[in-house]
Amino acid sequence: MFAYKPKSFLLSLPKHISNSQIFLANSNSQLSPPLSSLPPRPSIPQTKQAHAQIIVSGLAADSPLISHLLCFLALSPSTPFHYSLSLYQSIKYPSVFATNNMIRCFAKSDSPPQSLLLFSSMLRTCVKPNNHTFTFLLQACSRALALNEGAQVHTVAVKLGFGGYVFVRNALIHLYCSCSRIECSKRLFEENASSRDVVTWNSMLTAFVRDEQIGAAEKLFEEMPERDVISWSTMISGYVQNGRLGEGLECFKQMREKGMRLNEATLVSVLSASAQLGLLEHGRLVHSLVESLNFPLTVSLGTALIDMYAKCGCIEQSKLLFKNMPKKDIWTWNVMICGLASHGIGKEALALFQRFIDEGFHPVNVTFIGVLGACSRAGLVSEGRRHFKLMTEKYSILPEMEHYGCMVDMLGRAGFLDEAVQLIEKMTVPPDPVLWATLLGACKIHGSIELGEKIGKKLLKLDPTHDGHYVQLASIYAKARKWEDVIRVRRLLVEQNTNKAAGWSLIEAQGTVHKFVAGDREHERSLEIYKMLEKIGIRIAESGYSPNVSSVLHDIGEEEKENAIKEHSERLAMAFGLLVTGAGDCIRIVKNLRVCEDCHEVSKIISRVFEREIIVRDGSRFHHFKDGKCSCLDYW
Template sequence: MGHLLSCLAFAPSTPLHYCLSIYQTIKCPSVFASNNMIRCFAKSESARESVALYSWMRQRKEMLPNNHTFTFLLQACSKASAVDEGTQVHTHVVKFGFGEDVFIRNALIHFYSACCKIECSKRVFEENAHSRDVVTWNSILAGLVRDGQVGDAETVFGEMPERDVISWSIMITGYVHNGRLQEGLDCFKEMREVGLRPNEAILVTMLSASAQMGLLEHGRLVHSIINSLKFPMTVSLGTALVDMYSKCGCIEQSKLLFNNLPKRAISSWNVMICGLASHGLGKEALALFEMFVNEGFRPVNVTFIGVLNACSRAGLVGEGRHYFKLMTENYDIEPEMEHYGCMVDLLGRAGFIKEAVELIEKMKAPPDPVLWATLLGACKIHGLVELGERIGNRLIKLDPGHDGHYVQLSSIYAKATKWEDAVRVRRLMVEQNTNKTAGWSLIEAEGRVHQFVAGDREHERSSEIYIMLETIGTRIAEAGYSPNISPVLHDIGEEEKVNVIKEHSERLAIAFGMLVTEVGDCIRIVKNLRVCEDCHEVSKMISKVFDREIVVRDGSRFHHFTEGKCSCLDYW
């Protein structure tokens, strides 16, 4: 019976009640059988029951626990986040003389890390430097990364006498999940240089980093590694690839991959729907949603974020109202802030300001500042100075440290040529010690990422970039371009405004792209803020005059510029 329980403990999905019924038929269960029953509890949803079984074992004098008992017990306490019980198990580990057992020490480090007791993990790790293996090092490394202590994790990683693929996976994931994307990419490159074969987790993480940064060439490299190493196209890998190509501006490649996936999960459909939405392909996103439902899948809240975002990006007001109602009435999904955000954006951009306000006021939960900020943006679009003033002042009181509220309100005043009010808001922003978020643009070229800010002259090819900028300016002026200086909010002369706007970060990135790419190649830009009206117009004209495709991923959506037109149809 003990060996049967051992097999069941290894099986992926055996009902717990079946394992328990077998154990209860044993008249005098051995430690071996009891350990395997603990293991069955540990992998179930009743992990704490392992401790109860151990307590029963301790009442039987003939049943002394061994090293396996404590390893399985600590696994159970980790899963259940049972801090008190696990700490008591630790005292028994010491009491029975297993304090130097490397497997138990590894389980202890993992247990304390899983329960957010990283200092305790460190103490266990440091107690006995002679009782460590690669799993010990990986356990403390994973704990540090989980706790956000990436600097300490780097130190541990550097001291490791031996690293396996798990070590690299933990470090790469730690960098990416803590927003240090470039360091994650560098770590992956270093791992490849030492000749290690990446695992699936590393490849998915690298695709995620490429997607977040919009680095198409790096994403393609990872894709080529997947193919060359003949990795099976699992749901996780396939979904990550679809997401990467979408977020890097290659929506057609993303669609092709999605259509050829051997197996799709809800996450795969969600990524594709959201991808189509971000590229402004609202009708396609909605058609895909209907196909998703027809194939028997049940949408979740993320699915409807994609659907409503698709409606918002394409100005599909009627469809947006329909799907918002469908979500609540047919699928019993309680709207979250993101759903309300999509609807407020959709209604606000389309001019249904009153309906957007009513929607916010009917919310069960208090609206967060993002919703009001979305409505403030709609006031700017439609020139609603009075309402914008009320919302803007309310936002500044709610969140005085957020620069965007001051900028939006100042922009509304500037658009209405109310310069005194615009200057007053700017002055208030300075008094609050709040600085405007600096805009930047990235372009991947010549094997690395190049970042530009407005007026940037730090790049090693800066002089060439500004010469190209002048050439672009001359050519598009000949084609009829006239600067739109409304995005410049300062009360300065028109000539100064023209000089300010022509050095925006995306223009510098495009000029650099013109220098380093072949004629006819697509220029891909990633921007952290929403593209301004004038830069949008300039990008359209460059695409026509120079016969170039330009893809810009801004803080809101994708813009595909070709032949003097944009995929957003000037609705963004």
């Protein structure tokens, strides 16, 4: 039946056993003294102590007792596989209860297909499988992504009359979902509406979420007769994983209003959404829930908190959490390295990477994205070159687009434009247009009109529908005051039926997220915001501010250009922040695009004149403005 060769221990199992020899023990039977004192889910040491008592009491040949020990091991989160196997082999005539628990132990091991071998041997004996047998077998197939074998188990389950059991059907739905056969899961779900429980609904909900069918998941979620914490957590996770972050947070809010018990998966998903949106207040709320509900600081939860604080601008809080975490895995270190890199703390990120190596961790591709990103944002060119070489030669990690992107960005911003071009041209895979776009941005910074024009034209051919390439090229021409070329490029932009991506800025205040776009007058406090803008303009002018209008892509009067830049989205958000926060409070802004040179300069002056710390997360990095200076040292 199965395309696996049995191991020797399976071949040694008895071929034929009469029905009278089969002890059909079950988990509800009366336990004898060596086991009766154990908790419902004993630890491995507790189970071994009970086993020792059984041996000392001369009951080592008592099959029911050994079968129950096996049951405890099957329920354990970390089952010692070889110990489980030795127990099973010590049973002269294994019952269906014992065999089921051994199948379950196999399913949880690193070799789940072994469950199928044991089942195959079971069919050759007189031990009759039951509905639990198929549930555990299908779990093993799901873990191994063994679709063909799982389909055969499905056939046998139906043939023996177990296909209608709700637990078996749930396991089948999960199997087909794990193997990306969503239509099979859907057919199973729909074929017997009377045989469903909350697990059935959750399994189908998970299937839709994994297949990114969020609309179908929403519809199913609304139809559910009963929802548990898994239902809500799955829906929240689906929203977050598919970029619908606001809806994920709203779903979390509804979950709490329903009084649902929170679990770790829910909290990790919500922290991820808070991190991606840069919503510190919301992230802090989740952190307070973690503490008030006494959740243990697991690796997953701790790593999510570190990531959230780093992406919300609180890098010191991230560092403190990292320091105090009782246990860290490779992803915890990666998140911390990348967090330091995004804040431009390059030397500290490299020092942390060295500690990572010293503690015996082996870097992966994401580790070097953080390391090279740190070098790029801090202008550590020689360190970047060294680590790029280290990645490929010592750790045999093939560079991916993200690694090349970090290197091109580092070389380009440092002015090594020719070296960046050579790196792209030597790539063994076709370069992503993003790499050329990164270099195009460097050409703008360094005023390399000729190279910029060459790269710009290449990009328009590679990806004619991407508005950003037109904008970058037009910006280069605008900086050189070549207005005819600016008009020509903008005309091409219109002819391609694409428009410049709208810049927006977010600011979280008083429990609400406020979004602004350039020239925005839709906010309910718009009049106050524009009055504050005028006040800001007067104060910064008195402080010596002179507008830099090089980012304006139109051949218009200087006054019109100044009006255009002073209504950029981050300035509106900043003005609103000054209105709604207390004196001395930090203003935190998230912007989807790279901050322009003039807004960067204005932010520095505002931080000094209004005595505020302003933290801006733009499309490239974090900027911490304080006392008239920026953490990036004007290198971004």
